[in-house]
Amino acid sequence: MLDRAILAKIHVAKKQLAMEDDAYRAMLQSVAGVASAKDLTVVQAEKVLAHLRKCGFTPAAKFGRKPAPARDRKALVSKIEALLADSKRPWAYADAMARRMFQVDKIDWCTPDQLWRIVAALQINANRHGS
Structure with missing residues (x-):
């Protein structure tokens, strides 16, 4: 079963790239051979993420919380x-x-x-x- 974090990352990429649902599903079919992200294996999900990065997806960097100093x-x-x-x-x-x-x-x-x-x-x- 696919990790929720990977699935969430794919959906964030879809939103960031402003992909229409039809284009998103076509991309899933062409890259991984599935109609829905929930059907992806871990290997297929990594392929999809690599493709989305090539399309311009940039994951947000996690730099943590800034301290509140005196x-x-x-x-x-x-x-x-x-x-x-x-x-x-x-x-x-x-x-x-x-x-x-x-x-x-x-x-x-x-x-x-x-x-x-x-x-x-x-x-x-x-x-x-x-x-």
């Missing part, structure tokens, strides 16, 4: 956000840095000094990779 940390969190965006990394990356560097589970709970160190580490990485 006023004294707002500028540092904004800088971290900018550095993460430049390197196309999610907020979970910054949380993982906080865990690794300071044994703090979330960036929300870091002290201003710890946030400065995360900014420095991200900036060093950006300089190293030419960002």
Whole structure:
């Protein structure tokens, strides 16, 4: 049975590409040999998704939830956000840095000094990779 997440992704692609129902069903028939997405196998679903990507479907990136910092940390969190965006990394990356560097589970709970160190580490990485 096909995973609901894959089926949902196919339907999101259909909506994003503004496909009419007739064109969508014709595409399913030509790409996977089925009349309905619910009849797809996992392999067929991957073929359909690959075809939809070729047609211009771009899945939304999941970057996570932005922290809500205290006023004294707002500028540092904004800088971290900018550095993460430049390197196309999610907020979970910054949380993982906080865990690794300071044994703090979330960036929300870091002290201003710890946030400065995360900014420095991200900036060093950006300089190293030419960002």
